[in-house]
Amino acid sequence: MNIFSRYLIRHLFIGYFAAALLLVPLFTLFDFISELEDVSASYSWLQALLVVIYLVPRCLVNLSPFIALLGGIVGLGNMSKNMELTAIRCAGFSTFRVAIVVLISGVMFTASLAIIDEWIASPLQQQAQIRKDTALAESEESDPNSKTIWGQQGDEFVRIDHLDKQGQPQGVEVFDYNADLTLKNYLYAQSATYGENHTWTLHNVKHTQWQGDRQVTTQQPSMLWASIFNSDNLKQLQLTSESYSIPQLKNYIHYLKSTAQPSMEYRSALWQKLGRPILVLAMVLLIIPFTFVNGRDTGMGNRLSLGVIVGLVTYIIYQICINLGLIFSITPLIAVIVPPVVMLIASVVLVYRFNERK
Structure with a gap:
């Protein structure tokens, strides 16, 4: 990896970091406002704040596609504005080579998010939910029927x-x-x-x-x-599916199938572990058409704004696809994996056409 590649990757990660600093606190504030609705005598606002802090890594992982696009636009957009991308192209870097470097940064970003998801976000989210459920269980106002558990065997x-x-x-x-x-x-x-x-x-x-x-x-x-x-099954049933790690999801799906119980929600959560990284790579490639323009172009600001809108709309559409898959019992492979793959293919086609024009 030469000096130009390292320079591009450094600016991209600075953009990812800046986008995360903007989006994660904003969505965390929304989560805290939502948690305040459950505050009671046994569940104080300090406990709600602690729960929300535990959920920060999960928020980062869930917003990763939007962070990837917005951060890439910030990183490369600043270089484009300063004519640095033009200088890099004059040094022999084609648009396609820049896209490859951008994709490499996306793979590095995705790998780091996978580590955060598996070993930080999932355990902390489970601890947060256990803390909240324990506190609410002590409240006289809590509704125990909301925690009903069903099971079947034969x-x-x-x-x-x-x-x-x-x-x-x-x-x-x-x-x-x-x-x-x-x-x-x-x-x-x-x-x-027990x-x-x-x-x-x-x-x-x-x-x-x-x-x-x-x-x-x-x-x-x-x-x-x-x-x-068993006691572990019951504890897991009290947790949301997105808080499970990959081994927990595999084991629990096997248990549900062996006892003839529905496992759609958990299979969907397992496939999201693959679908989200694919969507992140698709968003990373979309950076090229939105930022690789003439720095003096008066329409650059509009392009950046359009990139933000595209990222937000894509994030919302993906969440809708996941929920529709659960509602209509669509195979998780289709509902969770196909939309990111289609988006990735569309991003590759856009980069190819943009490279041909340049």
């Missing part, structure tokens, strides 16, 4: 009303069906405690059985039950 369906602040299941219902979909057994336990090998102890149990036309109901102070859940 003909057995399980509903857990909520977890208490110690993470123990409360309000456990077990529905066991016959092959003809008639109810065979019904269990209701006021609470449960045991070894997926064995739970149910407390204050009401057990109803149907034997032909007979219905037999018994009350027991406690009983053992072979649960389809």
Whole structure:
């Protein structure tokens, strides 16, 4: 890598840093305002502020496509304004070679974001959500029904009303069906405690059985039950899918499939780990058509403004595609990967045509 390449990459990363300093605090402020709606006696505004601080790396990762385009426009746009890009081209750098260097900077930016996502953003987001859920669980105003958990294994369906602040299941219902979909057994336990090998102890149990036309109901102070859940599964179910790391997503998707439970949301989150970097590279390549212009061109400011709009619209459209994929159960490969790939191909075509004109 020669001195010109290093010079370009340095200016690009300065632009990425400047864009992050502009966008991340702005969106973090919006997140903090949203968190204030949940502030109560048990969840103070200081706790809300701490939660938002924990979410800063996640905000950086989510905004990375927009940061890539806006930062690249800032970095190369400043060089174009100072006629430095013209000087670099006069030194033998074609527009295509500049695009290659820009793409290399995008790969470096994407790699650093992947590290942040996997080892910083995901653990901190999980800690933030656990802190918030723990605080809200102590509030008398909290709605426990919002934390209902469902599970299925074969003909057995399980509903857990909520977890208490110690993470123990409360309000456990077990529905066991016959092959003809008639109810065979019904269990209701006021609470449960975890045991070894997926064995739970149910407390204050009401057990109803149907034997032909007979219905037999018994009350027991406690009983053992072979649960389809374990404590880790329940903790994970309380977390948002985007907070999972790649190994957590793979393991949990395998668990959901093995128990015949829907896994669309988590498969979509896994594919986003690949789709977002592709979109970042597409945005990076779009820097060339928006900034590689004559520095004295009076339309340069308009081009930069258009680049910002394109970045924002692309970011919004990608989020819409992801949500539409979940709503209509579209295969995650199509809903999450195809839009960034199409954008990347369009960016490559634009760079090629721009290089031919120059």
